[in-house]
Amino acid sequence: MSEQLADERASAAPAPGQVGGRTVMLIPHRAPDVEETMLPPDYQRILAAVRQAAGPGMARQVGEILGVDISVRAKLEPLRAKLVRLVDRGWLRKLPDGRFTTRL
Known part of the structure; x- marks a missing residue:
């Protein structure tokens, strides 16, 4: 049973694809x-950072x-772009004022 679950999880894992000849x-x-x-x-780090922010946050x-040079x-x-991609995939929510927050 545990082998079957492991196989199912492995098949559901994101697989690399090809876009413009790049993986x-x-x-x-x-x-x-x-x-x-x-x-x-x-x-995963982006999701953790959004959760760590005190309420909805801007990029x-x-x-x-995350320690990105925001200047x-x-x-x-x-x-x-990664935040928006997470919104598009349903992992985050983007509020009308442009702030990002986790989904409930």
């Missing part, structure tokens, strides 16, 4: 059987928690 990690949609540990480590606040826009925009 990329696909971010799974949030579902009851998909655990946060199935996300790539960068995305800048999440960047500060450089070129370093902040990739983080914002």
Whole structure:
């Protein structure tokens, strides 16, 4: 039984895909059987930082928690893109004012 569960979890894990000839990690949609540990480590750290923030936070606040140099826009925009990707997949929520928060 435990082997079957392990096989099912392994098959549900995000698999690398090809985009423009480059290997990329696909971010799974949030579902009851998909655990946060199935996300790539960068995305797990982002989720933890959003939870650590005192309430909904902007990408800048999440960047500060993660240690990203927020004074450089070129370093902040990739983080914002990851936050939006997590919103698109159902892991986070984006409020109308642009702040990010965890889903209930």
